[in-house]
Amino acid sequence: MKIIDIHTHVFADDLAERAIKTLEESSNTKSFTDGTLKGLTESMEKAGIDISVVHPVSTKPSQVETINKYFAEIQSDSIISFGTIYPTAENSAKLPAILKNNGIRGVKFHPDYQNFKPDAEYMFYIYEEIIKNEMIVIFHSGRDIGIKTPPMGTPKDYSKVLEKFYELKTILAHTGGWRMWDDVEYYLVGSPAYFDTSYTIGEIEIEQFYRIIKKHGINKILFGTDSPWRDQKKDVDSTMKLSITSKEKEAVFSKNAEKLLKL
């Protein structure tokens, strides 16, 4: 079965060691790769994953250009890169067109690390440009394992964004909102957003997971891991074992993503 992992992370070779160490310490977790592209590629081979979509996060405006350059360069048959925009930086609404020009088809946002509210008005200009350039957006949603303060991007916040920008091709990570799955059921199930399954199985009550994917629609569920913070092989195995039909598994593992990414 073809497998696309819609949610992974890598760091440039010279930054990986330090980035992994810092993030391991803040989240009290262990990384399953060394954080490099090579590490991800080895993990994909072990797990039988054909394509990984990699997501950068800029935590200050000065990083944006360098990060986007690196992510544009590493794209290949097996790696699809999304780009980064620092929302409150000057000229951030101009970036979707520039990214698109460099062969990037989506943007990753993390409200907690980038200090913004997804439903704030300054985001609207960026969303409009993302729609205009026919790009995809992926948001970290819900709590974050490394952050103690209340989450900046909640299921309720995203429901407001989706109501206003129903054309925005949106992926909400962690099955709609990490450790906020009651709110996902209340605010988001049935919305036009895609949910990725990263960092979910083993965290959520499995009955609630089945309820969410069934009610939301299996055609809007995308397999994701959040590698290196999860073991790709283990997540492939547990997703294979889900009590859904093989056609539904195919949709989750690749068909839905292929359609969304226009592969």
Ligand SMILES: [Zn+2]
């Ligand atoms: Zn992630």
